[in-house]
Amino acid sequence: MHSYTEENYLKALFNLANDKGEVSPNELSKRLAIKMPTVNSMMKKLAEKKLVHYESYKPLRLTDKGRKEAGLVIRKHRLTEMFLVQKMDFGWEQVHEIAEQIEHLHSPLFFEKIDEMLGYPTLDPHGSPIPDKTGKIDWVHYEKLSDCKAGETVKLAAVIQTTDEFLKFLNSRELHLGSKIKIKTVERFDGSMVVTYNKKTAESLSHTVSERLLVEKL
Amino acid sequence: MHSYTEENYLKALFNLANDKGEVSPNELSKRLAIKMPTVNSMMKKLAEKKLVHYESYKPLRLTDKGRKEAGLVIRKHRLTEMFLVQKMDFGWEQVHEIAEQIEHLHSPLFFEKIDEMLGYPTLDPHGSPIPDKTGKIDWVHYEKLSDCKAGETVKLAAVIQTTDEFLKFLNSRELHLGSKIKIKTVERFDGSMVVTYNKKTAESLSHTVSERLLVEKL
DNA sequence: TAAATTTGTTAGATTCGTCTAAGTTATTAT
DNA sequence: ATAATAACTTAGACGAATCTAACAAATTTA
Numbered sequence: 001m002h003s004y005t006e007e008n009y010l011k012a013l014f015n016l017a018n019d020k021g022e023v024s025p026n027e028l029s030k031r032l033a034i035k036m037p038t039v040n041s042m043m044k045k046l047a048e049k050k051l052v053h054y055e056s057y058k059p060l061r062l063t064d065k066g067r068k069e070a071g072l073v074i075r076k077h078r079l080t081e082m083f084l085v086q087k088m089d090f091g092w093e094q095v096h097e098i099a100e101q102i103e104h105l106h107s108p109l110f111f112e113k114i115d116e117m118l119g120y121p122t123l124d125p126h127g128s129p130i131p132d133k134t135g136k137i138d139w140v141h142y143e144k145l146s147d148c149k150a151g152e153t154v155k156l157a158a159v160i161q162t163t164d165e166f167l168k169f170l171n172s173r174e175l176h177l178g179s180k181i182k183i184k185t186v187e188r189f190d191g192s193m194v195v196t197y198n199k200k201t202a203e204s205l206s207h208t209v210s211e212r213l214l215v216e217k218l
Numbered sequence: 219m220h221s222y223t224e225e226n227y228l229k230a231l232f233n234l235a236n237d238k239g240e241v242s243p244n245e246l247s248k249r250l251a252i253k254m255p256t257v258n259s260m261m262k263k264l265a266e267k268k269l270v271h272y273e274s275y276k277p278l279r280l281t282d283k284g285r286k287e288a289g290l291v292i293r294k295h296r297l298t299e300m301f302l303v304q305k306m307d308f309g310w311e312q313v314h315e316i317a318e319q320i321e322h323l324h325s326p327l328f329f330e331k332i333d334e335m336l337g338y339p340t341l342d343p344h345g346s347p348i349p350d351k352t353g354k355i356d357w358v359h360y361e362k363l364s365d366c367k368a369g370e371t372v373k374l375a376a377v378i379q380t381t382d383e384f385l386k387f388l389n390s391r392e393l394h395l396g397s398k399i400k401i402k403t404v405e406r407f408d409g410s411m412v413v414t415y416n417k418k419t420a421e422s423l424s425h426t427v428s429e430r431l432l433v434e435k436l
Numbered sequence: 437t438a439a440a441t442t443t444g445t446t447a448g449a450t451t452c453g454t455c456t457a458a459g460t461t462a463t464t465a466t
Numbered sequence: 467a468t469a470a471t472a473a474c475t476t477a478g479a480c481g482a483a484t485c486t487a488a489c490a491a492a493t494t495t496a
Contacts, residue, residue: 038484088331098325105319113306256454
């Protein structure tokens with residue numbers, strides 16, 4: 001079993017991994033708000049445990065084992081978020097903090113029960129995929145709303161970089177997963193969009209917002 | 219805020235306290251399965267924090283502050299147990315382990331929600347009182363079944379020393395909180411009792427069992 | 437390409453919670 | 467009442483996870 005701390009490093013490595021699966025020590029240090037030397041020594045420790053590939057001055061990569069462990073922690077996190085929203089009536093902007101703690105519980109029974117109560121969900125409340133019991137993620141390809149063109153109609157499928165403030169912002173605009181969005185115009189200048197959704201009058205979305213919204217084309 | 223570890227010491231002190239509110243370092247050491255010197259230094263630390271009264275070679279006592287903090291941890295534990303049983307359909311013998319972990323979460327919101335969903339319960343699934351939001355316990359006086367006499371009819375109100383095995387034993391005998399128990403005979407020799415309950419034929423309960431069952435006289 | 441900057445590493449210190457070994461005080465038993 | 471035992475304390479070590487200071491390598495910029 002891994003410590004609370006180790007689990008957090010694994011999760012961060014997983015979440016930061018680019019298409020090559022590589023993460024720089026510096027990125028990791030910033031993400032965790034932990035100084036580089038600490039990260040460095042933890043990477044050596046995780047390398048000892050065969051969870052991370054570590055070589056001096058090279059990017060970090062999770063091993064298959066490390067990726068699986070990370071996936072299982074993320075699974076617990078996302079199942080928990082789903083449970084909090086669906087069974088305990090929390091808002092999608094409230095659940096991250098709580099799930100950050102519950103994800104570290106050691107109780108297969110507890111998470112199996114949650115999974116069952118939820119009907120074995122595959123997506124969390126923000127539209128992110130829930131890893132399966134082997135830690136694997138079934139990646140679905142969505143497009144960023146910011147990559148869509150005027151005239152298209154799309155459905156909001158997932159939200160990324162889900163900070164508290166961003167989710168509250170979406171709440172205030174009544175934008176939810178599943179919202180059907182029609183793109184009226186796209187500004188050349190700043191990439192902002194005018195859109196309509198939910199029978200409402202036109203709303204303007206900045207590029208900062210639209211690149212964090214993942215959509216499915218209809 | 220107190221650490222996970224400190225919370226466990228406070229809880230153990232609370233649970234071990236006798237009528238004088240005193241606990242010996244040795245008892246505490248045994249309960250926590252932590253060696254005496256470690257307990258000793260932790261007591262000094264908690265004394266620094268004004269959570270424990272500590273004097274060399276004297277019994278330990280929680281301060282008012284310490285008792286409050288302990289009560290609040292126990293509150294979270296018992297609310298959690300109630301939630302697991304009532305809302306997640308766990309058995310009363312399954313919830314202790316999970317609650318031992320969840321009790322250390324730092325999220326007032328989470329526990330308030332649980333409390334609300336449960337309708338502000340005052341007893342946990344084993345009949346133990348749930349401390350209020352100030353950490354205070356509303357002690358109710360029940361009698362031990364072992365102190366009752368032949369001919370009496372009582373209602374099972376609470377179970378103490380609730381180990382896994384003991385609760386499973388009660389399950390196997392179909393003894394639940396609320397069961398109405400008629401005491402047929404009491405053995406002089408070993409204190410065992412023959413009782414009937416739940417329309418069943420007579421069952422024999424050893425003294426070891428009956429002294430862990432708290433009852434209300436009817 | 438050489439200097440400046442950023443990134444990464446090493447070395448050594450600190451805090452927390454634990455331990456063992458050894459000594460001291462209190463309690464129990466003879 | 468003294469010896470034996472049990473309870474308690476002190477001293478010192480250790481691993482985990484963190485830090486700062488100083489140095490080394492890689493990258494960027496001039």
